[in-house]
Amino acid sequence: xxxxxxxxxxxxxxxxxxxxxxxxxxxxxxxxxxxxxxxxxxxxxxxxxxxxxxxxxxxxxxxxxxxxxxxxxxxxxxxxxxxxxxxxxxxxxxxxxxxxxxxxxxxxxxxxxxxxxxxxxxxxxxxxxxxxxxxxxxxxxxxxxxxxxxxxxxxxxxxxxxxxxxxxxxxxxxxxxxxxxxxxxxxxxxxxxxxxxxxxxxxxxxxxxxxxxxxxxxxxxx
Amino acid sequence: xxxxxxxxxxxxxxxxxxxxxxxxxxxxxxxxxxxxxxxxxxxxxxxxxxxxxxxxxxxxxxxxxxxxxxxxxxxxxxxxxxxxxxxxxxxxxxxxxxxxxxxxxxxxxxxxxxxxxxxxxxxxxxxxxxxxxxxxxxxxxxxxxxxxxxxxxxxxxxxxxxxxxxxxxxxxxxxxxxxxxxxxxxxxxxxxxxxxxxxxxxxxxxxxxxxxxxxxxxxxxx
Numbered sequence: 001x002x003x004x005x006x007x008x009x010x011x012x013x014x015x016x017x018x019x020x021x022x023x024x025x026x027x028x029x030x031x032x033x034x035x036x037x038x039x040x041x042x043x044x045x046x047x048x049x050x051x052x053x054x055x056x057x058x059x060x061x062x063x064x065x066x067x068x069x070x071x072x073x074x075x076x077x078x079x080x081x082x083x084x085x086x087x088x089x090x091x092x093x094x095x096x097x098x099x100x101x102x103x104x105x106x107x108x109x110x111x112x113x114x115x116x117x118x119x120x121x122x123x124x125x126x127x128x129x130x131x132x133x134x135x136x137x138x139x140x141x142x143x144x145x146x147x148x149x150x151x152x153x154x155x156x157x158x159x160x161x162x163x164x165x166x167x168x169x170x171x172x173x174x175x176x177x178x179x180x181x182x183x184x185x186x187x188x189x190x191x192x193x194x195x196x197x198x199x200x201x202x203x204x205x206x207x208x209x210x211x212x213x214x215x216x217x218x219x220x221x222x
Numbered sequence: 223x224x225x226x227x228x229x230x231x232x233x234x235x236x237x238x239x240x241x242x243x244x245x246x247x248x249x250x251x252x253x254x255x256x257x258x259x260x261x262x263x264x265x266x267x268x269x270x271x272x273x274x275x276x277x278x279x280x281x282x283x284x285x286x287x288x289x290x291x292x293x294x295x296x297x298x299x300x301x302x303x304x305x306x307x308x309x310x311x312x313x314x315x316x317x318x319x320x321x322x323x324x325x326x327x328x329x330x331x332x333x334x335x336x337x338x339x340x341x342x343x344x345x346x347x348x349x350x351x352x353x354x355x356x357x358x359x360x361x362x363x364x365x366x367x368x369x370x371x372x373x374x375x376x377x378x379x380x381x382x383x384x385x386x387x388x389x390x391x392x393x394x395x396x397x398x399x400x401x402x403x404x405x406x407x408x409x410x411x412x413x414x415x416x417x418x419x420x421x422x423x424x425x426x427x428x429x430x431x432x433x434x435x436x437x438x439x440x441x442x443x444x
Contacts, residue, residue, distance in 0.1 A: 053325065053359055062314075065314055067314070067317045067321075068321060069320075069321055069324055072317055072320045072321055072324065073317075075316075075317070075320065076313055076314070076316070076317040079313040079316065080313045091298055091301040091302045092284075092287055092289070092298070094297075094298070094301065095289045095294055095295075095297070095298040098291075098294045098297065099289075099290060099291055099294055102291055102294065103275065137275055
């Protein structure tokens, strides 16, 4: 047993799993990915045993000890494998990173989900407006910097870039382009997607869009 | 300017402010409390400037630098003032603490609010059932320990004990007693309330109940 005994319980469509994969790639930590077989199907015994409270991926098993919740997993990895740190060194910088992590965690994915879950045009418009208002604050805090913490791709970037795998689906079903509203944020996405750690970890947006179409059919939305 | 230049933007009814006050008392850190004048009234300029995203207390000003969100503030305090640590020393222990912090943050206060916000008996019953299910997991992870992390009152205890100031209101409007369902959890509350750091930081439950009655009148619920 060593530092390398890491297993990631994962699912290909989960943007939260993609976050952890980006973090592991950035830190160049080897691991084994164990895929849940189907979002629609039952959950694996290993997942239910490893995360009995939420019963959700991702779960990291480090020497068989489970750690759940993507932001929590990444903070743990940053403490246990301090090379190539993801969180800022100073306490105030870390508090800012945790603040935006919490903002992203609470708001972005549910707001995006409301777009493709909308039942009619009015609902789509309201959901889109809400999503864009949420992104406004992220655009504002990014500002003219390359990454959220400045020059270095880190914790906040990873949390948001994982979720960005679903943005093309929000754009498609909301009929908008993020770059028309927030060109700096769109440039940040392009800049981040150019990183190997990101491109190799994020599921192809077309596959996500098809997954969303399947769910919309299931929910009787198309 | 020194370590003691700490101001807490606060509101007497906010269980999130109470958390920070407990943490500061546990760590014996002096600070100045600046009270928002009224939950119903406008927010102060200082609050709007210090937390422009959420516009909510608590905000800690450390040498005029704002830190928002109670769990984030407490983690920051624990890093900057390492004496009398609140988070566990080992990375895995910290990951467990963050997991339960997130669970408590997402679930407990909204579920309790649904009880006193309920419009009729059926809604009260459903909200109470949901609240008790959420508490079940906390009772389970507490188990036979004195505190959530074992023998020492720490991060998870502080996050939950702040919220406990509103539990008598939930019990009153939900017509139940937590101790009838989870005697160990109720004993943990009593044990924690016996600490000076807690008793001096938590608002009297009667005052919270009267505040809830006022809000119920405002919402046309009584």
